[in-house]
Amino acid sequence: MIRFHKEGYKIIVITFIITIAGILLAEKFIDINWLTKAIQILCIALLIIVLQFFRNPKRITKINDNTVIAPVDGKVVVIEEVEEPEYFKDKRLQVSIFMSPINVHVTRYAMSGTIKYSKYHPGKYLVAWHPKASTENERTTVVINNSTFGDILYRQIAGALAKRIVNYATESETVIQGTDAGFIKFGSRVDLYLPLGTKLNVKLGDKVKGGTQVIANK
Template identity: 80%
Template sequence: MIRFHKEGYKIIVITFIITIVGVLLADNLIDITWLVKAIQVLLLAFLVIVLQFFRNPKRVAPLNDNVLVAPVDGKVVVIEEVEEPEYFKGKRLQVSIFMSPINVHVTRYAMSGVVKYSKYHPGKYLVAWHPKASTENERTTVVVNNTAFGDVLYRQIAGALAKRIVNYAKVGDTAVQGADAGFIKFGSRVDLFLPLGTKLNVSLNDKVKGGVQIIAEK
């Protein structure tokens, strides 16, 4: 059975109503058969796109403190040592995962632990792969701590199409590996900032599956 994310319920209902009304109106008000069919196909296609965008497949995380799972579905587009200026103010290993419009857009906790930091930043809507997207785009920054990895930061980043970031993490919350941590409507990317020396199980251009695929370990 297909599951849908709660962030999409309202949009799905509205789109469904518009589709049904549009299909019926086209059939009753337009006499050109090919035009009626074209309009109906386009409306139904749009409904399918909305449904697939908000799908929320059930995932079973390993629940292992010594591993990190991918926080989202997508493609690994950055692996590099960088200066993280907001929280760590020092060197970290950055792993960035880009979500295309056809990916599942649920953000999941990469590890279990306690949420130590959670902050929303308004900003621009540069394309997700822009070098300054991580620091200038609309984004949320969340830090989760556990005994194995210490502090791990993940950042949800809006892009040219993503106009709303939903973040459920609050300071003091208990994070459960693989659990729902938020949603990026019309997707973009998520950056992870890991301790230097973290052993990665992914490479550039790998496609990863959020909530289940192990991307790093102690």
């Protein structure tokens, strides 16, 4: 059975109503048969796109404090040592995962631990793979303290089409690896900042699966 994320319920209902209305109105008021069918097909296609975007497949996470799992579905577009200026203010290993509009957009906790920091930043809507997206786009920054890795930072970043980031992390909360951490609507990216020397199980260009795939080990 297909599940949908709660952040999409309102949009799904509205889109369903628009789809039904469009189909019925085209049937009643347009006399050109091919045009009627074209409009009806477009309405159905819109509904299918919205449904697939907000799908929330069940993922079974093997909880392990010695692993970091992919927080989202997508493609690994950055692996590099960088200066993290907001929280750590020192060098970290950055792993960035880009989500296209056809990816599942649920954000999941990459590890279990306690939320030490959670902050929303308004900003621009540069394309998600832009080098300055991490510091200039609308984004949320969350730090989880884990017994094995210490502090790990992840950042949800809005893209050119993403107009709303949903973040469920609250400071001092204890979270469980693989559970729902938020949602980013319509194309985006998530950056992970890991301790230098962390052993990665992914490389540039790899496609990862959120909630199940191990991307790093201690």
